Amino acid sequence: MSIDRFEALRQFTAARIGLGRSGPGIATPDHLAFRAAHALARDAVHTELDLAALERSLVLLGLPVLRVESRAPDQQTYLTRPDFGRRLSDASATLLRDKAPGLEIAVLVAGGLSAFATASHAAELLALLAPALQRAGRTLGPICIAPRGRVALGDEVGALLGARLMLVLIGERPGLSSPDSLGAYITLAPRLGQTDADRNCISNIRPEGMLLTEAARRILWLTDQAMTRGISGVGLKDDSDRVLLTSEAAAASPALE
Template sequence: MKTPAPSSRSLRDLRRLTPARVGLGRAGASLPTDALLDFTLDHARARDAVHAAFDAAGIRSSLRELGLDVFEVASRARGRKDYLRRPDLGRMLDQASQHLLAGHKAGPCQLAVVVGDGLSPTAVNAHAVHVVESLVPRLAADGIAIGQALVATGARVALGDEIGAIIGARMIVMLIGERPGLSAPDSLGAYLTFAPGPGLTDAERNCVSNIHGAGLGYDEAAFRIAWLVREGLARGLTGVALKDESGGPRPRPVITNATSCDKSET
C-alpha cells in the first residue's frame, strides 16, 4: 500500500504565516506593481521611523504618573545627523547630563530604567511607557523597585553603561527603538546590563526584542524582562552566562494597585 503524498501548500498559505516577502511573483523582469508599491511604502515608513521626533517630555510625564522619579539626559550627538553618522557620540553623555546625574546622586539603587530614542523613536513613543507600566507590578511582586528612571535623547544602548555607573545602579534596563525593518518600523528592544560601566560589550547584556503590535506583547515582554532582572540580580550577572529560561505558557497579567516605588537598597 502506497503512503499518500503529503498535501502541497501554496505560497498563499506561506504568506499567511509570515510578514516576510515571499512568492511575490513577477511582471516581466520586474515585480508586480502591488508588490513594488507595498515595498516602497514600507521602506518609507522605516525611514520615517528613524527620523521621527522623540516625545521625551510626554514619556517623562507618563513615567511620573506611574510613580517614578524621572530625569531627562542627552548623549553627545547634537542632532539626528550626528547620531546616525557618529554612533560613538550616542554612547556618551554630554557634560550637562553628567553634571545633572552626579549632582542628584542619592546613593546606589538596585535597578534603573532608561528609555532612549535609539534608531526608532516611533517605537519608543508608541510602546515604552506601556512596557514599563506592565513591568512595575511584576518587579514589585519580586520585591524589586525601580530606583531611578531616565529619558535619554540621542541614545545608543551603551549609553546606559555610563548612566548606571554615575548613579550607582546594580542593573540597567534600557528600552530603546530597534533598527526599523520593512515589516516592523516600530520595534522596541529591552537591554539588561548588570554592574553597568564604560567598556562593557554586548556579550555582557541580555536582550528582549521585537516588542511591537505584531510581535512580542507588552505583558509577555514585561514577564521576560522581570525574570531576567530577578535572576540577574540574584546571580550577579547578565549576558551570555544568563540564559532566558523563563519558559512556560504565555503569562497572565499581574493586577495591582501599587504605583509607587520603594527606593531602598536590599
C-alpha cells in the same frame, strides 16, 4: 483563473513571499508596498523622540522622570557618530552624579534607531514592569529618557546612579516590515567599557512580534536571575520558557499520593 499558492501562507508571516511579476520586475502593487515599507523604516530612523509626550506617559507610573542627553546634539550627528550616542553630555553627567546613589534598578528609555517604537511601546511595557518589580521588593530609580541614546549609554547612566542593574528600553533598527520594534537590554553592575557580551537582550517587542506581556515576563525573570546569581550577559541564559513549561506540567499532573 490562476491560483495563488502562497495566499494561505501570508496570514502567518509579514515576509514578502510569492510576489507577483510584471515582465522582468515585480508587480506594481508589490512594488508600491515595498516602497511604503521602506519609507516607514526611513521615517523611523530619522524621526526624533517626542520627549514631552513620553514624559507625560511615564509620570503616570508614579516614578520621577529625568531628561538626559547624549553627546550627539542632533539626529544627523547621532546617525553618523554612533560613539557620541554612547556617552552622556557633560551637563547630563553632572545631573546624574548629583543624584543619591545606591539604587537597585535604573531605567533608561532611549529613542535609538526607531523613536516610533519607543513612543509606541516603552511606557506600556514599563507600566507592566514597575508594579511587578516593586511587589518583588526591588527599588526602582528614576526613569531617564534620552532622545538620541545608544544601548551603551545605559552603562554610564547606571554607573553614575550607583545602580546594581541597568534596564535599557530602546527603539531597534527597523526592518522593512518592523518599523516599531523595541529592544530591552539588561546589564548587571553597569559601568563604562562594557560590551554586548555583558548584557541580556530581548528583541522584537511589538504587537506583531513578541507581545508586551511576554516581554515583561522575560525581563522580570532575567532581572531576578541576574540580581540573585550575580551575572548577566553570556553567562546568563534565558531559561524562562523551561521554567514556565515545568510549572505548567506540574500543575497539569495529578498530585502525588
